[in-house]
Amino acid sequence: MVKIADIQLPDFPLLLAPMEDVSDPPFRAVCKVNGADLMYTEFISSEGLIRDAIKSRQKLDIFDSERPVGIQIFGGDEEAMALSAKIVDTVNPDLLDINFGCPVKKVVTKGAGAAVLKDIDLMVRLTKAVVNSTSLPVTVKTRLGWDDASINIGDVAERLQDVGIKALAIHGRTRCQLYKGVANWEPIARVKNNPRIQIPIFGNGDIDTPEKALEYKSRYGVDGIMIGRAAIGYPWIFNEIKHFIKTGEHLQPPGIQQRVDVIRQHLHRSVEWKGTKAGINEMRRHYTNYLRGLPNIKEFRLKLVTISEAEEIDAVLDEIVKRYDGFAFETRKLDMASLTYSCEN
Template identity: 65%
Template sequence: MVKIGNIELPDFPLLVAPMEDVSGPPFRAVCRANGADLVYTEFISSEGLINKAISSRRKLHLLEEERPVGIQLFGGDEGRLALAAQIADVTQPDLIDINFGCPVKGIVTKGAGAGVLKDVALMVRLTKACVNATRLPVTVKTRLGWDEQNKNIEEVAERLQDVGIKALCIHGRTRMQMYKGEADWSLIARVKNNPRIHIPIFGNGDIDSAAKALTYKNRYGVDGIMIGRAAIGYPWLFREIKHYAAMGELPPPPSVQDRVAVCKMHLEKLLDWKGPVAGIYEMRQHYTKYLKGLPELKEWRSRLVTLKTQEEILSVLDTIVTQYGDFEIQRTAIELINYHENCPL
């Protein structure tokens, strides 16, 4: 068992990374239903919360079926971040997470996200202010450092633990790398193996298959992993990782029925969250990934993205099941290569 404060998670938990414009309640609920153990909101600006920006307040919406769930905040002012944590606390998440990892220029130039990596003392003060402001466990997501010459994650981990965080997730790249190149998990392993560190350490970066997840678990010894982009359109990855760890083999890929069922679930929750117009519009970006491998996918997507009512969309999805219910969607060559290259068994 892995514990974050009073939150109990299974051995080697699978976390869903907070992703802007992705990690809303519908996506989080879909991931939880398919095996994820802990999810996070999109990152929320402390200034936006305090100033009552509609977009920021909307991100505080939580569903019971997605628990445990953390609200992720970012900001560069101690008092404002602490106040934002108190506002978030009212919505009763299971934890508060601080983003010290977002590399986007617009965030960094405001002295927030990965911009704080250049000032460890400020990072410590921000974290301490947040810990002192809430009754909830506080965790941090960050990177190895600002650039190749300043990979200070080992110092950062100790100092943040000392001011009270209950877990640390480390993305295996520097800010200057953005999302390019291969994530370096060796420094994550050094943090985990530091005898002074007693909080859970989670690794993040480049996990896109069950085989790679288990390989990295065995190689680097982290307490769990956080998965981001690979889960978009493929929430079954969490169940596949658990099945592979238990059975030593990959389960069959999701069937047409599985894919349509997730489409319906995601659509329903989007409509509940954003209403019939915005919900249907937002769902259009998801059909291609959820239905990947389906014969004549372009034609089906073209139909789905033109429909304007839930009834019409559900009718087309039901037609897909009727027409292709026995069709077996095979894993791609890239997925199979990835599996064989990373198979640890």
């Protein structure tokens, strides 16, 4: 078993990465029932929480059915991070995660996210401020370093462990890489194999097939894997990886009924959580990924993104099931570059 403080996870747990505008409660719910072992909220601005910003506060919503679940915060000011940690405490998640990895300009220019990789002393102070302000286990998600000339994750891991974090997730790219190129897991393996490191180390970056998950498990020896983009529109990846690691065999790709069932679950949870208008609007970004691989789907997809009533969307989904009944999906060949969003933490 893998343990984060007192949180018990299965051997080699699969984590859903926190993704801005993706990892909301409806999406987390469908990932949970399809095998995700630990999930995180979208990242939340510490300044936004302190200002009582509506969007930031709504991201604190968590539900017992998705536990264990962590709330992720970001910021570059010690006092703001400490105060936001106290606010997070009040909603009783299982853990609190700090984002030191988001590479997008709007976050970095505020001295937060991956910007903190340029000042490890500040990273340590921010982390210590959070650890000292909460009773929750504190974890961190970060990258290898700012650029190829400053890959400092080894030093970062030791110093963050020393101030009290309980687990570390590492994305195998630098900030300057953004999401380009291939994730480099060798530095992640060195952190895991460092005899000073006693906390769980989770690897993140480019895991998009069961084969790759098993290969990276064996090659790099990490305690578990965090999956981001590959789960968008395909929450089945968690159970597919678990089955392949256990048996060496592939599960059959989900059929049309299975896919539509998950779309319905996602849709109705979205409407229940955010209301009809917002819930339906926010689902529109997901249909392309859920229905990828279906021939001549454009007409149906156009209906799904223009209809404004849940009952009408259900009727279109019924049409899709009827039209593609018996369609044999191929094992997914994922184009990771096509799965973009504003920030993978």
